[in-house]
Amino acid sequence: MSALVAPRASVAVAKRAGRRRGRRFALHAFLIFMSVLWLLPLLWAAYTSLRPYADTAQDPRGYVSFGGAYNLDNYLNAWNQGELPKYFLNTVIILVPAVILVLFLASMMAFTVSRYSWRFNVGLLMLFTAANLLPPQVIITPLFRIFLALPLPSFLSDNGFFYDQYIGITTIHVAFQLGFCTFVLSNYMKTLPKELNEAAIVDGAGVFTTYWRVILPLTRPALAALATLQVTWIYNDFFWALILMNTPDKYPITSALNNLQGQYFTNNNLIAAGSIIVAIPTLVVFFVLQKQFVSGLTLGSTKG
Amino acid sequence: MTDRGVSSAIPSPPAQAGGLGASVPPRRRGRYSLLSRRDKLTLALMAGIPTLMVVVFILLPTAASIVLSFSTWNGIGGFDRIKWVGLKNYSDLFTLYKPFWPAVSHNLIWLGFFLLVATPLGMFLAVLLDKNIRGTRFYQGALYMPVVLSLALVGFIWQLIYAPEQGLLNNLLGRAEQGNQISWLGNPDINLWAILVEAGWRQVGYVMILYLAGLKGVDPGLREAASIDGAGEIQTFFRVVFPVMRPINIVILVITVIESLRAFDLVFITNKGINGLELLSTLVTNNIIGETSRIGFGSAIAVVLLLVSVGPIIFYLLRSLREEPQ
Numbered sequence: 001m002s003a004l005v006a007p008r009a010s011v012a013v014a015k016r017a018g019r020r021r022g023r024r025f026a027l028h029a030f031l032i033f034m035s036v037l038w039l040l041p042l043l044w045a046a047y048t049s050l051r052p053y054a055d056t057a058q059d060p061r062g063y064v065s066f067g068g069a070y071n072l073d074n075y076l077n078a079w080n081q082g083e084l085p086k087y088f089l090n091t092v093i094i095l096v097p098a099v100i101l102v103l104f105l106a107s108m109m110a111f112t113v114s115r116y117s118w119r120f121n122v123g124l125l126m127l128f129t130a131a132n133l134l135p136p137q138v139i140i141t142p143l144f145r146i147f148l149a150l151p152l153p154s155f156l157s158d159n160g161f162f163y164d165q166y167i168g169i170t171t172i173h174v175a176f177q178l179g180f181c182t183f184v185l186s187n188y189m190k191t192l193p194k195e196l197n198e199a200a201i202v203d204g205a206g207v208f209t210t211y212w213r214v215i216l217p218l219t220r221p222a223l224a225a226l227a228t229l230q231v232t233w234i235y236n237d238f239f240w241a242l243i244l245m246n247t248p249d250k251y252p253i254t255s256a257l258n259n260l261q262g263q264y265f266t267n268n269n270l271i272a273a274g275s276i277i278v279a280i281p282t283l284v285v286f287f288v289l290q291k292q293f294v295s296g297l298t299l300g301s302t303k304g
Numbered sequence: 305m306t307d308r309g310v311s312s313a314i315p316s317p318p319a320q321a322g323g324l325g326a327s328v329p330p331r332r333r334g335r336y337s338l339l340s341r342r343d344k345l346t347l348a349l350m351a352g353i354p355t356l357m358v359v360v361f362i363l364l365p366t367a368a369s370i371v372l373s374f375s376t377w378n379g380i381g382g383f384d385r386i387k388w389v390g391l392k393n394y395s396d397l398f399t400l401y402k403p404f405w406p407a408v409s410h411n412l413i414w415l416g417f418f419l420l421v422a423t424p425l426g427m428f429l430a431v432l433l434d435k436n437i438r439g440t441r442f443y444q445g446a447l448y449m450p451v452v453l454s455l456a457l458v459g460f461i462w463q464l465i466y467a468p469e470q471g472l473l474n475n476l477l478g479r480a481e482q483g484n485q486i487s488w489l490g491n492p493d494i495n496l497w498a499i500l501v502e503a504g505w506r507q508v509g510y511v512m513i514l515y516l517a518g519l520k521g522v523d524p525g526l527r528e529a530a531s532i533d534g535a536g537e538i539q540t541f542f543r544v545v546f547p548v549m550r551p552i553n554i555v556i557l558v559i560t561v562i563e564s565l566r567a568f569d570l571v572f573i574t575n576k577g578i579n580g581l582e583l584l585s586t587l588v589t590n591n592i593i594g595e596t597s598r599i600g601f602g603s604a605i606a607v608v609l610l611l612v613s614v615g616p617i618i619f620y621l622l623r624s625l626r627e628e629p630q
Contacts, residue, residue, distance in 0.1 A: 039449075
């Protein structure tokens, strides 16, 4: 009997294993298809950027073809014709102080609302978060007027106002991102034991020392994640400079994309090379700082 | 929230920095005396400066948008040139201004596409990738790469695909020669959908990353229990995992809504938001920049945008602060 049963059982096992293998195959086929589809636009841009204009547009070969020359000429041309160094410098001038300031101010705010009990803690936190969730277009009209009306000393602004100034763009980035950073940092700081504050007081430390020497160093992982995220977001911003800057020469790189379009005409090879150059800093974030970037995103959504 | 930090009572709120030190003690409780007057001043500054920035640059303009929406002002000359016109801007907007209703419907289509296609696809991919399969890092990386790119750049890159003559798509379809081209971004009947594909390209990865992080937090014991009870994978997901993920589901829902209301860059870089690509956000912008700056009218559109954003924002705030772990 058992000799008869055994083969039948093993057939069933084999069938189940076969079905599982089939399912695994389908899963991988689907995922590979999706991944290739998702990589295609960037790969296509990279491929186009390596080919001379003459080999693609003017030649019967066209864009969807192989062969011909491959070189980096488009990159050189995009870099020089598009005056990319100028725009990259503008981005750095706006971005570096913005990221430092927003983390400094948000961590102080988070420190006061998470480590001490104020009557208006929840209200303030709500206002901050709400301010960050608004579409920027809701505030742009009056903001534009405020930027033209608020005076600044001449060492900060060469026309005396926020409008058409690097400092203006930095300021609005800081104000707009404060909500998100405060939200993330205060959730993080709440998880630190409250005995830390007591110990600091016993040691005779003031409030600022407690913040700077005790709490802030422990917040470092969250700060690193947020810094990565903020660098990416501020680098990627298109809107603020578009409205609040009047001189296209002062545009940061992402807002300058609009100008580049005109300068490259309809030379898709140049557009491709320019795109890849502009993408490089964020691709570095993707390849090198992926962990920080993702944990910054998820800190914001899962509340630490 | 209430019992965190060292001293459980600091009577004065940080925003009223002026009246701090002196006018303090209405209610003394806890170890309030541990904080010196200097400490209180420091705390007031630490909270006051960020609050001032948010008030001046975000909340004040929001309020001003509402006020200005009842006026006409071309922005030239001082505030005395503002004329109050009651609800005229709104009635003009709803009845006379041709791009308004198309913009509303485009925003709704955007939202619908995100809610029904992009977000579910991102969640589905996250569920697939949450299992320990070979090559998961590669799959995740490929799908999430677009998330680090700016939307403006996404629009730029996709022109290489959609361009009528030089673009990949028309060349693959054999529609690249003059007279036979499909104008993916120029034809007002299809360009919104072409743009939505671009937007979805980025949104899917974004949702996938957030959802993966949430799935990692689900207690594996729950799944084991479900499978011991004989539940299949699909059943386990919908009956066990999905309900447990409620907080993350809400975050993703809110992000989806907010992102579709914020949509701007992709459309603006493509054609500045005209010809089939009107959105509320581009209408606001197009009414305040350029020679004919219509500040009152632009503000009225901004208020419409504000009113539709306020719903999901309040919903999110109430949820996230009510579920505050104590």
